[in-house]
Each structure stands twice: as C-alpha cells, then as structure tokens.
Amino acid sequence: MSLVLFVPDDAAAVSVGADRVAAALAVAAEERGLDLRLVRNGSRGMLWLEPLVEWDGPDGRMAFGPVAPDEAGSLLDAISSGTGHPRALGPTEEIDYLKNQERLTFARVGVIDPLSVRDFEAHGGLEGLKTALTMTEEAICEAVLQSGLRGRGGAGFPAGIKWHTVREQAQAEKYICCNADEGDSGTFADRMLMEGDPFTLLEGMVIAGFATGARQGIVYIRSEYPHAISKMTRAIEALEEAGWLGGNIRGSGKDFRVSIRRGAGAYICGEESSMLNSIEGRRGTVRSKPPIPAIHGLFGKPTVVNNVLTLATVPVVLAKGAEFYKDFGMGRSRGTQAFQLAGNIRRGGLVEKAFGVTIRELIETFGGGTATGRPFRTAQLGGPLGAYVSEEMLDLPMDYEALAEHKAMLGHGGITVFDETVDMAEMARFAFEFCEEESCGKCTPCRIGAVRGRETVEKILRGENVARNIALIEDLCELMTDGSLCAMGGLTPMPVLSAILLFPEDFDRASALAAE
Numbered sequence: 001m002s003l004v005l006f007v008p009d010d011a012a013a014v015s016v017g018a019d020r021v022a023a024a025l026a027v028a029a030e031e032r033g034l035d036l037r038l039v040r041n042g043s044r045g046m047l048w049l050e051p052l053v054e055w056d057g058p059d060g061r062m063a064f065g066p067v068a069p070d071e072a073g074s075l076l077d078a079i080s081s082g083t084g085h086p087r088a089l090g091p092t093e094e095i096d097y098l099k100n101q102e103r104l105t106f107a108r109v110g111v112i113d114p115l116s117v118r119d120f121e122a123h124g125g126l127e128g129l130k131t132a133l134t135m136t137e138e139a140i141c142e143a144v145l146q147s148g149l150r151g152r153g154g155a156g157f158p159a160g161i162k163w164h165t166v167r168e169q170a171q172a173e174k175y176i177c178c179n180a181d182e183g184d185s186g187t188f189a190d191r192m193l194m195e196g197d198p199f200t201l202l203e204g205m206v207i208a209g210f211a212t213g214a215r216q217g218i219v220y221i222r223s224e225y226p227h228a229i230s231k232m233t234r235a236i237e238a239l240e241e242a243g244w245l246g247g248n249i250r251g252s253g254k255d256f257r258v259s260i261r262r263g264a265g266a267y268i269c270g271e272e273s274s275m276l277n278s279i280e281g282r283r284g285t286v287r288s289k290p291p292i293p294a295i296h297g298l299f300g301k302p303t304v305v306n307n308v309l310t311l312a313t314v315p316v317v318l319a320k321g322a323e324f325y326k327d328f329g330m331g332r333s334r335g336t337q338a339f340q341l342a343g344n345i346r347r348g349g350l351v352e353k354a355f356g357v358t359i360r361e362l363i364e365t366f367g368g369g370t371a372t373g374r375p376f377r378t379a380q381l382g383g384p385l386g387a388y389v390s391e392e393m394l395d396l397p398m399d400y401e402a403l404a405e406h407k408a409m410l411g412h413g414g415i416t417v418f419d420e421t422v423d424m425a426e427m428a429r430f431a432f433e434f435c436e437e438e439s440c441g442k443c444t445p446c447r448i449g450a451v452r453g454r455e456t457v458e459k460i461l462r463g464e465n466v467a468r469n470i471a472l473i474e475d476l477c478e479l480m481t482d483g484s485l486c487a488m489g490g491l492t493p494m495p496v497l498s499a500i501l502l503f504p505e506d507f508d509r510a511s512a513l514a515a516e
C-alpha cells in the first residue's frame, strides 16, 4: 500500500521551501524502499506552518509543520514506525485555526489534488453546475440574488443584480470577466483559491455563463502570479477534457469557453473598467460610467465583471441552496468572507468566517496578536485604500454596513496589522504616495490631489504650520472623495483621515521637534 503525503505547491508554501521538502521526501522514500504518492495540494492557509506536510493515514489527515528538507527522513521514519515527531501537529482538521472556521468557498482548498477532476467531484465539486443545468437563466440569477452574495472584490455590489442585468440584454455576444488582479497589499485569497481549487472558479464561471447567456469567459490574472496562471491554464485543459468546459457541455447544447489574460502590472488594472481596457489591449485607464459594464462592457458587449471569490462562491450557493448560504452572516452581509491576516501578525493566513466575526477575534484569537510581541497599535482593513482602526474599534463586527458607519471598509477582506512602532503620519504620507504612483491620471482630483497631499503631509512631518496643513489635507480629502472619477482617488482619503482622526498625536510634529 502506498504512503500518501500532501505537500502544497501554493506560491506561499513554495516561497518557504515546499518544493525542496517535496523533493527531499521523494528521495528519502526511495532510500527506504517506500511506495510514496506525493500530492501537491493547495495551502490550508496556515501560513506560519508552511511547508505543511500532511499524511493521509488510517485516522485521517495528520499535519506536520513547518517541515525543513533535512527533516524528510525522520518524518518518514516516524510515520512508518508510528512514533512521534517534533513537527507533529495532530489531525489537521483539529487545529484550532482551521477547526473554528466556516469554510464554504475554501472548503476544498488544501484538501484535494487541485488538478484532479475526479477528486474535485468526489468532494462535492460540479454539484452546483449540475443543478444549474436543470434551471432557467432567470432562476439561476434569482438564486444568486436570494443568497445575498455580494461582490468580494471590494464594493460589495449584489452579484445577482449584476447577473440579471446582463441576462436581460438582447445582444448575442456577452462575456464573463473574472477579476483576478488582486492588487491590494496583504491579500492573497484569490491566488490561494486559484492555486488550491481552480475548478471551483471555473465552475462558477460556467454557471455565470449559463445564467446570462454568455459563452466566453476571461480570467484576468496579475502577472505577479505565475503559479496561479499555470494552475488555471492546466485546470482549463483538464475541465475541457472532462467535458465540463468548451462546446456542448455534457450534451446540454450549451457552450462556454474560458481563456486567461495576464495582467499589465498596475494597481488600477484591478478597477473593472481599466481591466476591460487592458483585456482589449488598451492602456489601463478608467472608463467613465455610465454606461456600466453589465450593459456596455468588454468590446462594448454586456459583461459580468466579478471577483474570483464571488464567482467561486456561486457553486456552493447552487449546490446547497440560497437559504443555506444566506443563513451565514449578519445584516445585509450574508454568507462568509475569506479574511486575510497579514503584516505584523503571529499567525498570518486565511480565515473564512461568516460575516459578523469581530476584528478582535480575527487578529487575536486566530492571528495570535503581533508577530513582534509588542502591543497592537492599528490595523488597516480592506487594502491600501482602507481605513486604519484603533484598539477601541476591535470589537466591531466585520460587516459592510457596520464598518461604513465607522468610516471604514471591508474591501477584499485584507487585514494588515501594525504594532506600537508604526508612525501614522508616515502612513498618511504613504497613502498619498501610493495614489500618486498608481493613479491612471484621467481625473484632476486624483492625479494632482495625490501629489499635493503627499507634499502637505511632508510639511507636517517637518513640523511646518501643522494645524493649517491638517486643515488643508481635510479639505483636499473632501475634494478627492467627491470629485474623483473612481474609487482610487475617491478612497485614498480613507486611510489618511482615519490616521489623522484616530492618531492625532502622531501628527503633532511641531511639539515633537521642539521637545528634541
């Protein structure tokens, strides 16, 4: 009987040596005459434990981590002889970090062989698509609407409304564009999903095609994700071979094809209309709205633009029903969200939980506080355009509306943690600098505002007319919020103003300089 071991080939695991561990295990097995079957799975999302090796034993999956290449031999010996090993963590599913999650979108990530259609199906894959084949276009869109699923790319727009709009358009040519640009600092959920369970995303895209009448899908993946591009490319081939993608899918008379476009390397290419321009081969600049992409999108045709996680969540919605999905969450934030813990945090990784989990539970219970062990100072929620939160705000629930009430946002679910050593005036300067670097330049409030904002924060850092310059920044932020064409310029004020409001002491540079 062969010994089955799982070693992730997820980019995060590979970056800390998973390939070397896999190679060492193969050599050590050969030396011991063991019949080893090595599965390269996705990451379980417990990044501090990578490379995480799992043994599929008589009592289920047993975890070991983080494993170094020179521990391969001792690991195999421990497994073969049934003795302990210093890296043993017990049953994988019993590790608190995993056990206390509610994995719906990520249910199969790290569990299955990402490129085995058979494994995918054995773990509930294709159930949603099979259900969709029995439904009308309208009924599929309605199920997605009723589930309460909102766009996971940041704006939280109801996916069902977007799908209904595309479905109602009369044109024969329509597109499903999957936004896999994932530009937010500290986020990695889209990548993890594409590398760990690519068929789920493709299944969601086929369902979106059936629901709207589109026959062509495009996944726009950032060029910095070569592993995801390779995995998605091979997954498309495998699903086509299995008859679940391509022409006349499983004899249904319906076609749906998917191709991949490599991103152009700019943050703004993640904004949906810039992304459409980039796919068309144009420069990634923002288009004015209206018209919205659902009516006039790719090549002027009706287009669904959805984030990876939005599309990858649709299969579970159809497989288990809108009511099942809607049961998770709070208020108007239904279902689960893949939170990504990053920055100065002890246990960084992916936590899928129902909306309503508090920031504190994520950072402290799951994340274990700061990696440095120094006191927590702040966390930025929702990527580089999101607000900073203070210690007093940690009991806020992760819910679109609750955060908006506190001038914060959930965005793509990224949480970047900072300890007491962070300088919030520097962070405000960085927010403007980021906007200056990444602005597409189409509208003045963002193009010029970001430069003037950075210059003004630099004056504050030098202790020049601090009160007057803070007032100037607040004025500028109002203009950028109200006058920018897209959320790049429109949201840059969020980190800036939250830093000023919550951490005024960091802006009091004149007193600090005088005291020196």
Ligand SMILES: Cc1cc2nc3c(=O)[nH]c(=O)nc-3n(C[C@H](O)[C@H](O)[C@H](O)COP(=O)(O)O)c2cc1C
Residues within 6 Å of the ligand: 150, 151, 152, 153, 154, 155, 156, 157, 179, 180, 181, 182, 183, 184, 267, 268, 269, 270, 271, 272, 273, 305, 306, 307, 308, 310, 311, 486, 487, 488
């Ligand atoms: C500057 C900027 C960058 C963005 N980057 C991304 C991104 O990387 N990935 C993404 O899915 N959405 C991104 N968005 C949001 C998209 O414009 C769009 O709302 C989203 O792709 C729609 O899909 P959803 O409804 O499934 O969230 C960005 C928006 C802005 C303004």
Ligand code: SF4
Residues within 6 Å of the ligand: 268, 286, 438, 439, 440, 441, 442, 443, 444, 446, 447, 484, 485, 486, 487, 488, 489, 490
């Ligand atoms: S806000 Fe910035 S990124 Fe958006 S359209 Fe204007 S210049 Fe371009």
